[in-house]
Amino acid sequence: MICCPSSSSALLLSLSLSLSRLIPCVRFAVIFWLFSMSTLMSSTVAGGSLLRYDGGKKAWRARAQRWSRPTSRAAHTLCSLATVPKDPKLEIQKAARQRFVREISFKSKDKDVSLAKALLYVAAEDEAFISYSRDMDAHAFAREREDAPIPFKAQLEVDSVEEFPLAGKTIAGWLDELDMIAKEVQAELVSRDIGCHLVEVLKAVNVVLFESRDFKRFHALTEPKFCYLHTALNSGCGSAILLSIIYIEICQRLGITIVGSCVGEDFLIWPDSGNLEELFKVSSGHSLFAIINGKCVENPRSKASDLDGRSLLQLDIATNRDIIGVALANLIRLHWKRASRSTHGLMLTSPLRSIHGSGKPNTAESSMAPLLRPRDLRLAIMASERLLILQPHNWSLRRDLGMLLYYSK
Numbered sequence: 001m002i003c004c005p006s007s008s009s010a011l012l013l014s015l016s017l018s019l020s021r022l023i024p025c026v027r028f029a030v031i032f033w034l035f036s037m038s039t040l041m042s043s044t045v046a047g048g049s050l051l052r053y054d055g056g057k058k059a060w061r062a063r064a065q066r067w068s069r070p071t072s073r074a075a076h077t078l079c080s081l082a083t084v085p086k087d088p089k090l091e092i093q094k095a096a097r098q099r100f101v102r103e104i105s106f107k108s109k110d111k112d113v114s115l116a117k118a119l120l121y122v123a124a125e126d127e128a129f130i131s132y133s134r135d136m137d138a139h140a141f142a143r144e145r146e147d148a149p150i151p152f153k154a155q156l157e158v159d160s161v162e163e164f165p166l167a168g169k170t171i172a173g174w175l176d177e178l179d180m181i182a183k184e185v186q187a188e189l190v191s192r193d194i195g196c197h198l199v200e201v202l203k204a205v206n207v208v209l210f211e212s213r214d215f216k217r218f219h220a221l222t223e224p225k226f227c228y229l230h231t232a233l234n235s236g237c238g239s240a241i242l243l244s245i246i247y248i249e250i251c252q253r254l255g256i257t258i259v260g261s262c263v264g265e266d267f268l269i270w271p272d273s274g275n276l277e278e279l280f281k282v283s284s285g286h287s288l289f290a291i292i293n294g295k296c297v298e299n300p301r302s303k304a305s306d307l308d309g310r311s312l313l314q315l316d317i318a319t320n321r322d323i324i325g326v327a328l329a330n331l332i333r334l335h336w337k338r339a340s341r342s343t344h345g346l347m348l349t350s351p352l353r354s355i356h357g358s359g360k361p362n363t364a365e366s367s368m369a370p371l372l373r374p375r376d377l378r379l380a381i382m383a384s385e386r387l388l389i390l391q392p393h394n395w396s397l398r399r400d401l402g403m404l405l406y407y408s409k
Contacts, residue, residue, distance in 0.1 A: 089132040095161040096125035097386075104321055104390060113320040115245050116178060119229040119327060120171045122386065124164050126228070126379055133375055166230040174230050178246070182253035184208045198256065198271055199278050199288065205250055206291050209243075217243045217294045219266075221334040227327075240294055241326050244269045247292065248323075260323060261315040264303035266296045267326055276309035321390055328387040335380035336404070339373045348403040377408050 100121040104113055162171055169177070188204040189196075209215045216237045218226050225231040229245065232238030238246070244267055248258045251271070260269035269292060270279060279289040289307075290297040297304045318326075340346040384401040391397055 087132060087135075089128045089135075092128040092161050092164050093125050093132070096121045096128065096164075099161055100125070100386060101389060104324060110319045110321060113324075115320055115323060116175060116229060116249050117171070118324050119242075119245065120166065120174055121161070122328070122331075122383075123166055123228045123230050124161050124171065126382065127166060128164065129378065129382065130375070133378075167234045169230070174233060177233050178249050179253060181208060181213070181246075182250050184212065185250065185254060188212075198273055201254060201256060202251075202271065202288060202292065205247065205254075206288075209247070209250070210291070215243060215246070219294070219296065221330055221337065224334065224338075227331055227334050239330055240296070241267050241323070241330055244293070245323065245327065259317045261318050262322075262326065263307065263315065266293070266302060266304050267318075267323075268293045268297070268304055268307070270312055276312050280308055325387055325390050328383050328390070331383035332380050332387065332400075335376045335383060339376035339380060339407075341373070342371045348400050348407075351403070351406065372407055374408070377404065380404055381408060 100118055103118045103121060164170065166174065185201070185204050185208050188208055189201065192204070214236055217240050218237060219240050221227065221239060225235060226237055226239045227242065229238075229242060232242045232246065244260060247269060248260070251258045257272040258269050259272045260267055262268075270276060270289060279292075280287050287297070293304065296302045297307070299305055336348065381401070381404045384397065384404055388394070388397055388401055
């Protein structure tokens with residue numbers, strides 16, 4: 001803004017006439033202040049800087065520099081935002097979700113849905129999100145500390161989710177790993193000179209999985225590495241549902257159909273055969289059914305301990321989409337448990353107690369917002385969104401997703 005002396009004098013004259021009715025002392029003080037301001041305004045130049053008319057006070061120069069700095073920073077920020085390319089990991093997340101939706105599409109038959117591919121797409125989306133979140137945390141840490149060096153951000157040199165690395169392998173690489181396990185089972189059958197009898201093939205699968213590769217089943221959901229297919233194949237440790245899925249995939253490659261069903265809190269699998277009594281014959285202290293499904297079968301407190309060959313035929317067979325839904329439900333429970341670790345015992349529906357209870361909200365609870373881990377909370381939301389795609393008419397699941405979004409603000 002530039003003000004010429006003539007305009008400043010005219011402004012001063014008009015204001016002075018309007019103040020003619022004031023008492024002399026007040027009028028003199030106001031006129032002196034207006035004259036000082038007009039002199040200051042007349043010394044202003046374009047660009048927001050002040051002329052050093054008073055002998056060169058450093059304060060005026062420093063203030064002029066501070067006034068002019070935000071404009072240049074804002075322009076630089078807008079220019080950088082317009083030129084920064086989109087992070088490839090965000091594209092990987094979007095592509096992985098699209099591949100997952102395409103794999104479980106209701107337009108295709110259930111037998112054509114691949115359990116391994118669907119769960120690997122789930123892992124790819126979550127891994128891309130975790131990697132992107134880690135990069136954002138590192139840059140935020142660097143911005144908070146001006147003296148800290150900005151971390152080098154390696155560009156992701158992949159163009160599709162199929163090439164995205166999961167523990168050192170691509171999705172095709174982990175599918176090849178399942179093929180390799182199936183070939184090891186075939187080699188075990190040849191080395192022992194065993195025919196293709198169903199029970200003998202299952203025993204060979206058990207030898208390769210639980211003896212040669214030493215796979216271990218964990219029923220408690222404690223670590224994320226137990227709940228993703230690629231980490232279970234990589235470490236040999238996985239949840240019960242993931243070990244069942246690996247078993248199904250290997251037997252499918254050997255030409256054996258494995259079915260399953262939810263019994264209580266456990267998911268049990270067995271071969272699709274008319275003669276199931278052989279599975280319950282105890283050999284070396286354990287039945288074949290117990291070796292396939294783990295210790296839950298021999299636990300007296302579990303509903304699975306009451307099963308036999310006849311009761312298996314009366315169970316509702318789970319579809320491939322149902323099995324994927326069980327794995328996703330485990331992911332929701334795991335990530336919610338990790339997100340609310342600092343608030344032990346917090347339930348998803350805790351904020352609804354005041355509505356379904358007495359109608360009077362508890363001021364002690366409502367005034368204290370729970371401390372949740374945002375990354376784990378976001379992973380729980382992502383798993384819930386995928387499960388809702390599988391079960392669009394599950395209204396309790398819609399409520400739980402709404403509560404997760406409520407907690408994430």
